[in-house]
Amino acid sequence: MSLPLHLAALAAPRSATNQINDFLTGVKPDFVPDWALPLTTALISVGIAVAIISLVAMSGTWLERKVSGHIQCRYGPMRVGWHGWLQPIADGVKLLLKEDMIPLGADKPLYLLAPALVLASILGAMAVFPLAPDFYFADIDLGIFTILALTSTTTIGVVMAGWSSNSKWSLYGAMREAAQVVAYEIPLGISLLVPVMVAGSFNLLEVSNGQAGGFGVLNWYIWPWVNPFMGPAFLLFFIAILAETKRAPFDLPEAESELVAGFMTEYSGIRWSFFFMEEYAAMFLYCVVGSFFFFGGFESPLTSLARATDVHLLVQVAAAVTIIAKGYAGLFLMMWLRWTLPRVRIDQVMTLGYKYLTPLALACVLGASVWEVFLAPVLPWR
């Protein structure tokens, strides 16, 4: 049994999903029914995505604690492994063994479903996120649009969690999350329009290809000679992703000094860790999106060098290393900001989002489109 035509077209022939499918078709024994193939392929693909998210979350928590520690003139975790690098595994074991508590007045089905929903939306977004030029699950035209659509559904899980916990702290956290995320989705989407306009595509791979050349650096969209409105657009984008991922100074949904832990106050054990995984995965995902649309994506001097050798595998590895390094650089920046800026009030968050970021983003798009239509065609380097 095969996928319908257009769904098969979504998963491009070179996608990891199809490669897994082809491999499985080759080794399939006769007694295995045909319908098991797409199912197994899907399960393996999901497994890969889950593995990536877990690795990101584990390294993210470790990095967070180390960065916070060093910013506060202490070491952070040091006991488990070299400089505490095994700490996330110890934490994971601890969380697995912890009692999974459900408050008495909680709305049980929603309470149990919420963490899964939160994680599922990030998993879905992973499908369009290429890890290397030839390693992706779906190479679709709508790339970034799909990512924004799927990550915006995490709000629903958070609101469900906040409501079903039957706790005022959780409900406050959830309401803040809903208000904040809906407000900042607008500048986020609009500021991304600037690089999308320059690239002429939503597709992450095409956007990355559009920044090739110039020693892997000079054609990045962030540079003012590509489009001077790109820098402001990136600033707006970065502020918006801080709010979208609930990071300081916009960590109001959790606000540990006022709301205990916000929407996840009542959660414990492995369900609680789902929220954490989602947070770090979303941070990484948005940072990677930022590097695709502003900082060259797969393009770097390293990738250029690898391309000069003309070895296919080397190019893939160099590109993957490039994008992961850029993603973690963004992650580091977000952690740095957490210990630099104080938390803002909810009314300030709303004012900033609606009254300043949204109009500024619109102005950026207007300026960038004027530049693209009238100036870009006559610039010798474009």
Add this chain to the structure above:
Amino acid sequence: MAELLFYLLSLGAIGFGIGVIRTHMPLYSVLSLLGTFFCLAGIYLLAGFPFLAATQLLVYAGAIMVLFLFVIMLLNLGDRDELNRQTGVALSGPRLAAAGICAGLLGLAGLIAAGWGGKVTPTEAVAAGGVDRLNDIAEVLFGRYMLPFEAASLLLLATMVGVMSLAKRQRGEETEAGDTGWPWHKGVEQ
């Protein structure tokens, strides 16, 4: 497989739709509405319109969250009986009959429409030229349908401004009278 998915999603959409009006908890209503939209997005995807599906998710996930905020802020959640009276529709004989007649008429309309254009299955709709390329959508939206598109956006803007001014005026008048200004706060101890 596509056919099976289509029927599953359709059933889901109808089921969630019933859930929206049947449940007594406002949040369940909101979430059922969301389920309906997700099922519709799945149907769009099956029919070869990924852009429409993604838009459905992007727009409604946000919009429904706003709806949820309204539910929390506008309803008097402290009073459970009040809540039960305000939300949830009890199924009675006449209502069921009305719903049945409506569904039957809709189904008839669908059958006639399907008969008009020949039988179209969900998979064939794509072969008939589903708009799944972004450029195609842009060309249609900003070329052939430019005027209606802009008119619709202007209409939305006008509605927004109108609602804002109405809400502000109402608030101003009633604050003078010593109320909180919000109609749903009437009779509630502050």
